[in-house]
Amino acid sequence: MNFANPWALLLLLPILAAALYAGSRWGSKFISAGSPRPLPTVPTFKTRLYSFFPFFARAAALVLLTLALARPQKTERGRIPPAEGVDIMLALDTSPSMAAEDLPPNRLEAAKSAASDFIKQRVHDRIGAVVFGGAAMLACPLTLDYASALEFIDSAYLHMTRTDGTAIGDAIATAVNHLKNGKSKSKVIILLTDGRSNTGLISDPVIAAKTAAAYEIKIYAIGTAGKGPAKVPTGNPFQPYFTISEDLDEGTLLEIAKTTGGEFYRATNYPELQQIYAKINSLEKTRFEVKAANYSDQHQPLLAAALALLALTFILEKTYLRTIP
Secondary structure (H helix, E strand, O other): OEEOOHHHHHHHHHHHHHHHHHHHOOOOOOOOOOOOOOOOOOOOHHHHHHHHHHHHHHHHHHHHHHHHHOOEEEEEOOEEOOOOOEEEEEEEEOOHHHHOOOOOOOHHHHHHHHHHHHHHOOOOOEEEEEEEOOOEEEEEEEEOOHHHHHHHHHHOOOOOOOOOOOOHHHHHHHHHHHHOOOOOOEEEEEEEEOOOOOOOOOOOHHHHHHHHHHOOEEEEEEEEOOOOOEEEEOOOOOOOEEEEOOOOOHHHHHHHHHHHOOOEEEEOOHHHHHHHHHHHHHHOOOOOEEOOOEEEEOOHHHHHHHHHHHHHHHHHHHOOOOOOO
């Protein structure tokens, strides 16, 4: 809160001085002009009210009018979003091994939940998604419609591409193809997988990462797998689970991230996965410009209160506090 005319506050000094002076004399006895009755020994409520209310009510109204003259203003500062935010492509592994339950309820569902929370925290950034197994395909084009992006992420399922294997190089290439022509200054791929690249048109995913780097696209690689063997449900009541060995290629994922100026993270449980997305969210935050302050006058309530107080004083003086001529 600030005042547009702070000099007007100096007018409060004589008003307050007069109020203090009158207050020091308030204990004196008063009587209505022309009253035939003698001065009462103990003043009644009406005489007490008559002795101080009109003066102090007018003084209070003058204080309110002075404050209104000073024009109190509320300062509001806003943020202007940039013309372009960050373009983010989520590359999600949907190979059958993502059914492993070391990240409850399974790796894929944990990845989808963490990705959804990430999307909900973005502002003015375009989000898209690529899913991959033995091949890669676009699941959601870059969009500002976060509700649609969340629906696409939620609809991802195991073995979605209907091809066996893990084609990390193809996933990166597909994501790059949909990011490279964007106008955003910052472009990001968040690659999430639980394995190693073992198939696809691009056999070496680091080559795809170099292509991403050429387009100034940064890759954050997330390895989502617990340490050691993991159980995968079979749907067979006679043999409900089979065990898979840990097959996360940390070295390649680290090289992919370093090639593009990104980071590699390992998530062995869901809280770690959430923390990783939170860190990426803070690293790739869209910058907002602070716009000039807006000022809105707040003097109207003060004027209304002063007028109401003066009106009340006038009515009381003509009715309850009326004097006999």
